[in-house]
Amino acid sequence: NAGVTQTPKFQVLKTGQSMTLQCAQDMNHEYMSWYRQDPGMGLRLIHYSVGAGITDQGEVPNGYNVSRSTTEDFPLRLLSAAPSQTSVYFCASSTSGTSVYEQYFGPGTRLTVT
């Protein structure tokens, strides 16, 4: 198993540009989520999904969209990038049941918005 994969690994955007961060998992996990990590801030939940076709907002959802058309993929869209979205983005997945909170994280996407 490849686990949780994220692409790209690095990205530089100009203010106002849009892009999609890709996340895929091959573990047949139902639960997937996106976090952002800023220096000294820990991880903050952006959006999450409990299964295909179901998404919900996390702590910091503004400026981001998600969709979950398949179990494997959970892309994160930045509609109009802003410098405040410069961060490291992590995708995570987990199985359902009591282990749903035992999340597996991808390697991250380092995004810089100029």
Place this chain on the structure above:
Amino acid sequence: GQQLNQSPQSMFIQEGEDVSMNCTSSSIFNTWLWYKQDPGEGPVLLIALYKAGELTSNGRLTAQFGITRKDSFLNISASIPSDVGIYFCAGRQGGSEKLVFGKGTKLTVNP
């Protein structure tokens, strides 16, 4: 939103020393987890705790779910250089599907 207070923020220790760190909240949590993040990588789950008072070990790591359900502790015994990294606590409140993370404890081990 709910915050977890993790302390200390950073630790500098000698190889072979034991390490203790903790995570506290003003609210009750039903699940506590501890993750480790190496530089440039995503966090990796170390230990998950599901019951108040639970004490769980993973090699040299031991974590406890506090009796009050408002705190959790992580101990590392006989530290080695590869223990270097950032340790995060995470918790889940009852009725929530979301994890809340602490801000992390950065551990440096001097050989």
